[in-house]
Amino acid sequence: MKIAKYILALGLAATALFACKKQEESTTLSDSFEGKLVILTPTFVEAGDVLQITPGGVSPLTDDVDFGYFWTVSPVATQRDTVRHIGDPAEKDGTLTFAVPDTLCSLTFTCSAFAKGYYNKSGSAHTTIVSDESLTDNEIAITDGGIFKDDRDGNEYIYNHIGGQDWLCSNLVYGEDGMSYEDCDAVRDMFGVFYTWEEASTACPAGWHLPTLDEWKSLCGGSFAGKAGSLMVDARFNGEKLWEYWPEVKITNETLFTALPAGYGTRDLVGSTFTGFGSYAAFWTADVYDAEQAVYVYLNERTPDVMAASADKTHFMAPVRCVR
Numbered sequence: 001m002k003i004a005k006y007i008l009a010l011g012l013a014a015t016a017l018f019a020c021k022k023q024e025e026s027t028t029l030s031d032s033f034e035g036k037l038v039i040l041t042p043t044f045v046e047a048g049d050v051l052q053i054t055p056g057g058v059s060p061l062t063d064d065v066d067f068g069y070f071w072t073v074s075p076v077a078t079q080r081d082t083v084r085h086i087g088d089p090a091e092k093d094g095t096l097t098f099a100v101p102d103t104l105c106s107l108t109f110t111c112s113a114f115a116k117g118y119y120n121k122s123g124s125a126h127t128t129i130v131s132d133e134s135l136t137d138n139e140i141a142i143t144d145g146g147i148f149k150d151d152r153d154g155n156e157y158i159y160n161h162i163g164g165q166d167w168l169c170s171n172l173v174y175g176e177d178g179m180s181y182e183d184c185d186a187v188r189d190m191f192g193v194f195y196t197w198e199e200a201s202t203a204c205p206a207g208w209h210l211p212t213l214d215e216w217k218s219l220c221g222g223s224f225a226g227k228a229g230s231l232m233v234d235a236r237f238n239g240e241k242l243w244e245y246w247p248e249v250k251i252t253n254e255t256l257f258t259a260l261p262a263g264y265g266t267r268d269l270v271g272s273t274f275t276g277f278g279s280y281a282a283f284w285t286a287d288v289y290d291a292e293q294a295v296y297v298y299l300n301e302r303t304p305d306v307m308a309a310s311a312d313k314t315h316f317m318a319p320v321r322c323v324r
């Protein structure tokens with residue numbers, strides 16, 4: 001009996017091993033998708049926006065391989081959402097339709113391509129949800145000024161009398177020219193419009209103008225040395241400090257200029273690139289350096305001085321403050 005049981009046990013083990021090997025052989029992954037899976041999402045979105053995101057950039061090794069896509073959205077939708085199954089018609093291209101929830105957070109969209117016998121290939125993109133409550137601790141006091149209404153579009157700006165002139169205390173948002181940060185209108189009113197110098201030269205409303213370098217110095221009390229913190233406001237964006245703490249820079253906003261680190265942009269034939277968000281604030285001046293470049297002033301989170309530099313008139317983009 002013991003021998004019979006032993007033989008039976010061996011037989012069952014062999015059968016199980018054979019079944020496992022057969023299953024492993026049937027699910028062997030040997031191929032990889034060609035290319036890189038690419039998905040494009042806006043940098044900033046608002047609650048209630050409906051996004052339609054289509055994946056692309058990958059393909060199987062041969063045209064006769066059918067493949068699908070599934071998505072996850074962290075942290076709000078971590079369950080797999082298969083938007084194209086194996087065998088679906090061609091018009092099912094894997095597009096995800098996503099309604100942005102009413103919460104301030106960053107979303108990670110991850111899409112994966114899958115096919116029988118293939119390793120999955122994934123790609124990710126990030127989006128930040130914003131609202132009217134995203135920008136905090138940036139209230140502007142009116143000590144010697146008022147509110148100016150731009151008749152061109154109805155936008156209103158607080159201004160204060162600083163250094164002998166009236167200065168707008170937020171970035172211009174007039175939109176006939178220029179573009180929002182990362183081309184996202186969701187943050188247009190927060191960070192203003194980014195203009196090339198040629199656009200900035202005519203962007204200010206009637207009675208106001210683009211400030212000269214000397215007017216910027218007057219704003220700072222006659223010198224740029226050690227004055228960066230007097231222009232910066234210690235604001236928060238979705239709860240996070242915009243200007244990183246740096247011991248040499250004392251952020252006081254004593255001028256009430258209320259500068260935010262929205263960075264700067266560059267525009268070329270391919271598109272636009274934005275740099276320095278959270279680290280730099282750049283503003284055009286009316287001064288030119290030469291036939292191709294104009295002067296801008298900028299603030300750096302780690303530098304106590306206001307700085308000046310020059311950049312291409314037609315490619316570099318910066319916000320605008322108007323003065324009168």
